[in-house]
Amino acid sequence: MNEKQYPIPYETTNELVSVENIHVQDEQEQIAIHGVDLNYEGKSGPVQALQNITFNIFRGEFVCVLGPSGCGKSTLLKIIAGFIPPTAGSIRLDGEEIKGTDWHRGVVFQNPPLYDWFSVRENVAFGPKMRGLPKKEYTQLADEYLDKVGLSEFADKKIYELSGGMKQRVSIARALVNNPEILLMDEPFGALDALTRETVQDLTRKIWWESGKTIFFITHDVEEALLLGSRVIVLSKHPGRVIADIPLSFSRQIAEGADTDIKFTPEFYTYREKLLRLINRQGEET
Numbered sequence: 469m470n471e472k473q474y475p476i477p478y479e480t481t482n483e484l485v486s487v488e489n490i491h492v493q494d495e496q497e498q499i500a501i502h503g504v505d506l507n508y509e510g511k512s513g514p515v516q517a518l519q520n521i522t523f524n525i526f527r528g529e530f531v532c533v534l535g536p537s538g539c540g541k542s543t544l545l546k547i548i549a550g551f552i553p554p555t556a557g558s559i560r561l562d563g564e565e566i567k568g569t570d571w572h573r574g575v576v577f578q579n580p581p582l583y584d585w586f587s588v589r590e591n592v593a594f595g596p597k598m599r600g601l602p603k604k605e606y607t608q609l610a611d612e613y614l615d616k617v618g619l620s621e622f623a624d625k626k627i628y629e630l631s632g633g634m635k636q637r638v639s640i641a642r643a644l645v646n647n648p649e650i651l652l653m654d655e656p657f658g659a660l661d662a663l664t665r666e667t668v669q670d671l672t673r674k675i676w677w678e679s680g681k682t683i684f685f686i687t688h689d690v691e692e693a694l695l696l697g698s699r700v701i702v703l704s705k706h707p708g709r710v711i712a713d714i715p716l717s718f719s720r721q722i723a724e725g726a727d728t729d730i731k732f733t734p735e736f737y738t739y740r741e742k743l744l745r746l747i748n749r750q751g752e753e754t
Contacts, residue, residue: 499525503557516707532697540708574643576653589623613641633664653685677723
């Protein structure tokens with residue numbers, strides 16, 4: 469993978485970081501988000517969820533989004549996924565405006581929408597099957613991706629027989645089997661216990677590092693963002709605005725086999741405390 473220098477575009481980050489090397493495939497702008505607003509009708513009238521969201525995502529980045537509850541993180545992901553259109557502004561993928569969903573963007577939710585009456589293999593194979601691939605091909609693809617997420621021996625189990633962490637790994641495999649350009653993940657590990665969460669985080673980082681895919685990841689956990697992201701974007705309180713855009717190198721260091729326990733380094737602690745203060749300040753102003 470090539471490395472690029474990514475400038476810090478927001479003054480609010482100047483005391484947080486210096487310019488870092490981050491892990492990207494190239495300098496190609498993959499997603500361009502410009503002037504995005506999202507309004508919806510509330511009980512008392514119009515409500516603005518997002519305001520003037522503008523930033524680019526480069527191919528191969530792992531972008532984590534943080535912010536106080538209700539700031540519009542998941543709403544932004546839904547717009548990128550094509551589930552809902554923005555009220556104003558535009559989002560372009562490789563120069564083409566996003567208008568609806570397609571298999572180029574795989575989505576992983578906190579509560580995996582799996583089919584309980586299907587086997588693990590059938591769940592993973594569902595997308596390629598619906599795209600009309602021959603049975604031999606979609607079965608082979610399903611088995612390949614179950615191996616990647618460490619679930620080969622559970623291929624014939626029903627979904628209700630799996631633990632929460634295993635269900636989430638099935639969900640990741642099901643998203644990846646279509647070979648999407650971008651993986652969109654909406655707080656996917658929030659319901660998992662600490663040990664399972666760490667295991668699935670490691671798996672996700674490995675998949676990102678080895679595949680070079682772009683990942684857009686919503687989380688409320690500062691440490692999770694620091695351990696996974698090559699870049700962290702912070703949204704303000706409602707309505708959500710971008711208030712910080714921070715390049716990181718912790719995930720790259722872990723992927724490259726850093727010996728030091730990253731979480732206990734002074735640098736990690738500094739990022740963690742600054743981000744917590746930034747987010748907590750937004751919550752206090754609500």
